[in-house]
Amino acid sequence: MTWIAALPMYDVTPALAAEWRAWLADVLRMVKPACRIVEPDEELHGFWRRPNLLISQTCGYPLMHGLREQVQLIATPRFDAPGCEGAHYSSVLVTRADAQFDTLANCRGARAAYNQDDSNSGMNVFRHAVAPLARDGAFFSAVIRTGSHLGSLRAVAEHRADVAAIDCVTFAFVCDEMPELARQVRRIGMTAAAPGLPLIAADTVPQATIEALREALNEALTTQPERAKRLRLQGFSALPLTDYERIEQLENEARAVGYTRLA
Structure with missing residues (x-):
């Protein structure tokens, strides 16, 4: 073989x-x-x-x-990335650099972007972070699936979405390799950690x-x-x-x- x-x-x-x-x-x-x-x-x-x-x-x-x-x-x-501790990682909650949102709680009624339905970093921990804030199973005005963390970042930067959860390792690489994209978004929180x-x-x-x-x-x-x-x-x-x-x-x-x- x-x-x-x-x-x-x-x-x-x-x-x-x-x-x-x-x-x-x-x-x-x-x-x-x-x-x-x-x-x-x-x-x-x-x-x-x-x-x-x-x-x-x-x-x-x-x-x-x-x-x-x-x-x-x-x-x-x-x-070695902000949001990592040992073999565990979190996701960075981001909005546009010029957006009015300062916390996830402020994002009620905003538009969310996520990468994939089976993503821990883009969907699962995002859902967990939003859950205590939701009312009757809802929090956002719209939710779009982008297919990738880069797609979610671009959706936020291009005003197609207002908030997303980005794997902190991916976000660190974006800061290293694509600083112009990183500058268009702003961190407003972190999710719970997982392996x-x-x-x-x-x-x-x-x-x-x-x-x-x-x-x-x-x-x-x-x-x-x-x-x-x-x-x-x-x-x-x-x-x-x-x-x-x-x-x-x-x-x-x-x-x-x-x-x-x-x-």
């Missing part, structure tokens, strides 16, 4: 995507499997379930909604290979410290799957007060 690998989650710009690809290539050279780095040619839910997936990165929400039965956790990155986006492998990958990957992840950081700094990588933690139950807890807390979806 020829293994495949891809890191599709934090490729905010082409230059950053190239950095991730070079780092992944170094990791694979250390493990020495027969593996190809690929661009996913299908929607990610199908790609993550490929039986020959050696390493990729997923979001904790799909992990806890069916994916966990078909993959195993390798490690969770620890990022970060984990690196995963198919359940067919041998345990010895998983251990080799864990060693290579950290070794690839020390051999190229400047690249690690650009990628904001500090290291990796091997979190148990039970830590990701935090994501379900946030979902259940919002549902318990009758706020089942962003509205």
Whole structure:
């Protein structure tokens, strides 16, 4: 079997995507499997379930909604970004730089943007933050799905939406790589924290290979410290799957007060 690998989650710009690809290539050279780095040619839910997936990165929400039965956790990155603490991360609540909103509570009746229905950082923690403020299951005047965190930021910057929740790691990369976009928005709060986006492998990958990957992840950081700094990588933690139950807890807390979806 020829293994495949891809890191599709934090490729905010082409230059950053190239950095991730070079780092992944170094990791694979250390493990020495027969593996190809690929661009996913299908929607990610199908790609993550490929039986020959050696390493990729997923979001904790799909992990806890069916994916966990078909993959195993390798490690969770620890990022140097505002809103990160160890292997946990939050989302940044943003509005336009010139908007009147100073807090999420002030956004009642505003327009919200989010990336995907199955995103922890763009939807789930956003829903959790809004839930105590909602009345009869509603808070916003309109909600739009943009398809990506960059899409949500642009929707806010271009006056198509007023507020969004952006993965704090993505937002840090936007500040690094796209400062002109970052200057068009303003932070008005942070969401609750949850375990970060984990690196995963198919359940067919041998345990010895998983251990080799864990060693290579950290070794690839020390051999190229400047690249690690650009990628904001500090290291990796091997979190148990039970830590990701935090994501379900946030979902259940919002549902318990009758706020089942962003509205």
